[in-house]
Amino acid sequence: MEKTKIQLPIDEMPTKWYNIIADLPEPLPTPKEPDTGPSRLEFLSKVMIKKCLEQESSDQRWVAIPEELRELYVQAGRPRPLRRARRLEKFLKTPAHLYWKREDLSPTGSHKVNTALAQLFYASEEGKEGVCTETGAGQWGTALSYASCLMNLKCVVFWVRNVHDWKVDRRTLMKMYGGEVHASPSDMTEVGKEILKETPAHPGSLGIAISEGLEYAEKHEGCVYCLGSVLNHVLMHQTVIGLESIKQFNISGEQPDLMIGCFGGGSNFGGFTLPFIGEVLKGKRKCEFLAAQSLSAPNISRGKYRYDFADHAGKTPLLKMYTLGHKAEMPPIFGDGLRYSGAAPILSLLRNLGYIRTKTYPINEKVVFEAARVFLQTEGFLPAPESSYALRAMIDEALKCKETGEEKVLACNLSGHGFLDIFGYKKVLDL
Numbered sequence: 001m002e003k004t005k006i007q008l009p010i011d012e013m014p015t016k017w018y019n020i021i022a023d024l025p026e027p028l029p030t031p032k033e034p035d036t037g038p039s040r041l042e043f044l045s046k047v048m049i050k051k052c053l054e055q056e057s058s059d060q061r062w063v064a065i066p067e068e069l070r071e072l073y074v075q076a077g078r079p080r081p082l083r084r085a086r087r088l089e090k091f092l093k094t095p096a097h098l099y100w101k102r103e104d105l106s107p108t109g110s111h112k113v114n115t116a117l118a119q120l121f122y123a124s125e126e127g128k129e130g131v132c133t134e135t136g137a138g139q140w141g142t143a144l145s146y147a148s149c150l151m152n153l154k155c156v157v158f159w160v161r162n163v164h165d166w167k168v169d170r171r172t173l174m175k176m177y178g179g180e181v182h183a184s185p186s187d188m189t190e191v192g193k194e195i196l197k198e199t200p201a202h203p204g205s206l207g208i209a210i211s212e213g214l215e216y217a218e219k220h221e222g223c224v225y226c227l228g229s230v231l232n233h234v235l236m237h238q239t240v241i242g243l244e245s246i247k248q249f250n251i252s253g254e255q256p257d258l259m260i261g262c263f264g265g266g267s268n269f270g271g272f273t274l275p276f277i278g279e280v281l282k283g284k285r286k287c288e289f290l291a292a293q294s295l296s297a298p299n300i301s302r303g304k305y306r307y308d309f310a311d312h313a314g315k316t317p318l319l320k321m322y323t324l325g326h327k328a329e330m331p332p333i334f335g336d337g338l339r340y341s342g343a344a345p346i347l348s349l350l351r352n353l354g355y356i357r358t359k360t361y362p363i364n365e366k367v368v369f370e371a372a373r374v375f376l377q378t379e380g381f382l383p384a385p386e387s388s389y390a391l392r393a394m395i396d397e398a399l400k401c402k403e404t405g406e407e408k409v410l411a412c413n414l415s416g417h418g419f420l421d422i423f424g425y426k427k428v429l430d431l
């Protein structure tokens with residue numbers, strides 16, 4: 001029988017996260033204070049989890065995953081399979097070998113659980129009463145609600161309003177986990193009230209929701225703010241994806257020539273690729289890396305590499321990253337998790353040094369959702385709208401191989417499933 005699934009035994013699950021900061025060819029530019037206003041670094045040190053802040057600036061190459069947290073990873077279904085998409089290959093008549101990593105199998109439906117569990121584990125260790133956060137697609141808010149539920153902590157979620165309003169079932173799921181959900185901008189915070197005063201029907205943005213979450217944490221003793229992408233420690237927690245994949249490719253007997261991920265702030269892309277990029281930097285392997293984005297928010301594709309705030313209200317320190325501007329307006333798309341102004345500083349540096357290629361797709365999402373349908377009809381699984389961007393890019397590369405006859409090995413990260421996003425597919429594919 002042809003092998004299509006590479007599974008690792010539980011005791012092969014990573015015991016350490018990989019921190020690429022130790023191996024970067026240039027020092028990572030550090031966060032900066034703006035010229036005016038209060039100290040943002042001091043502010044963050046008050047509202048964030050201490051352990052995460054420590055990890056944020058760590059240059060230790062390997063960071064041990066606490067044993068109790070590894071048990072939670074197992075409870076959430078890690079290690080996750082790497083699959084070969086042989087039926088898709090046949091359908092495309094491509095000589096390329098196509099692989100996909102199954103982050104869609106997480107309890108809440110995406111990779112976000114990998115860092116949510118880590119952050120809640122540390123919040124609980126530090127004696128916190130609760131956490132708060134922003135969410136765009138809703139996957140991060142659900143993952144954090146789930147992790148909070150496991151740790152018996154309160155979870156408050158500020159959810160970008162226009163997505164909050166159409167993802168009714170995901171909202172219910174978040175509430176079933178015990179999450180307290182607010183459409184953002186909300187009247188819970190000064191930032192939200194100010195925006196609503198000017199534009200009562202404001203659709204919201206991730207930048208605004210981050211500002212609201214930060215303000216909420218500042219005003220609620222015992223509540224810490226958690227971020228689901230962009231930051232160094234978040235990418236590091238996500239490296240369990242790539243570390244498992246390295247072992248799985250070794251079992252498969254072939255190695256990827258090109259690795260692809262969709263890219264919002266960069267956490268699933270980084271989690272999947274950084275362990276491989278680390279080996280490229282050391283001259284141990286050859287591989288290319290491709291980030292798939294929407295033209296709605298082409299941060300790492302078309303943004304400027306400069307210092308910018310990570311939130312709308314400018315409450316965070318300035319980060320050196322590819323940015324569209326922290327107040328940029330980005331047209332709504334159904335793959336809303338890709339709609340953020342800034343790209344992770346680590347990945348921005350690697351892009352600037354030429355290690356990451358990018359590809360953007362039109363705002364109407366038609367070609368992207370067509371790829372999701374082809375995948376569903378060949379492999380049988382429904383990707384999240386965001387993950388469909390990675391699939392589209394992998395299919396495009398596979399079709400190039402068909403023209404050139406190259407037998408390349410392509411791999412993409414399927415960052416989530418789309419069972420709670422059916423409405424978006426219905427609209428775009430006119431079903």
Ligand SMILES: Cc1ncc(COP(=O)(O)O)c(C=O)c1O
Pocket residue numbers: 109110111136137138139140228229230262263264265266267268269336337338384386387415416417
């Ligand atoms: C399923 C899924 N994939 C990808 C993303 C993009 O985020 P990141 O770039 O941090 O992986 C999101 C964000 O919400 C998501 O829900």
